[in-house]
Amino acid sequence: MPRNEIRTETTIQGTADEVWSVLTDFRRYGEWHPGTSEIGGRPEVGSRLRVVFSLNGGRRMTMRPTVLVAEPGREFRWLGHLLVPGLFDGEHRFEIHEDGPGVVRFVQGERFRGLLVPFLRRMIEVDTVATFRAVNEALARRVVELRGGRAA
Numbered sequence: 001m002p003r004n005e006i007r008t009e010t011t012i013q014g015t016a017d018e019v020w021s022v023l024t025d026f027r028r029y030g031e032w033h034p035g036t037s038e039i040g041g042r043p044e045v046g047s048r049l050r051v052v053f054s055l056n057g058g059r060r061m062t063m064r065p066t067v068l069v070a071e072p073g074r075e076f077r078w079l080g081h082l083l084v085p086g087l088f089d090g091e092h093r094f095e096i097h098e099d100g101p102g103v104v105r106f107v108q109g110e111r112f113r114g115l116l117v118p119f120l121r122r123m124i125e126v127d128t129v130a131t132f133r134a135v136n137e138a139l140a141r142r143v144v145e146l147r148g149g150r151a152a
Helices: 016-023 026-032 117-146
Strands: 005-013 036-040 050-054 060-063 066-071 075-081 089-100 103-113
Touching: 005 117, 016 089, 016 103, 016 117, 026 036, 026 117, 103 117
Parallel strands: none
Antiparallel strands: 005 103, 036 050, 050 060, 066 075, 075 089, 089 103
16 A cells, blocks of 8 residues: 555444445434534535544544545545645545445545655654544444344
8 A cells, every 4th residue: 555545444234335325424424423523515526525624632524525436335535635636636536335235344445645654754654544443433433323233
């Protein structure tokens, strides 16, 4: 994996459609997603999203990524920029792989580009990876919760 890319994955007891449904139900992100209090927009290619992150100390940061891929039950990907393109860009991806009946392997990753990447490497490799793992676990819990607490 390139140094400017991170990747996490988890197993979720549910179907690809169930995972997709939770992942793209933006209105409910505040109910389960650690770190993202809200998302506005539509999960459609070319759509601009409004993503509000909750940072340490109660601060909030808003990003306006563009949806690159929106394949229901398979992949959701967007490209965001810090301030202006080329400074610190992140191509964020969510992949949904059915590994068997009622079992999904969920992959979350991001590829970073831009002038600030070398200076933000620690944040990428430590803080962002930890956040991705927390999100993966929360997503898995949410899918099971919506299934009525029953695993596949």
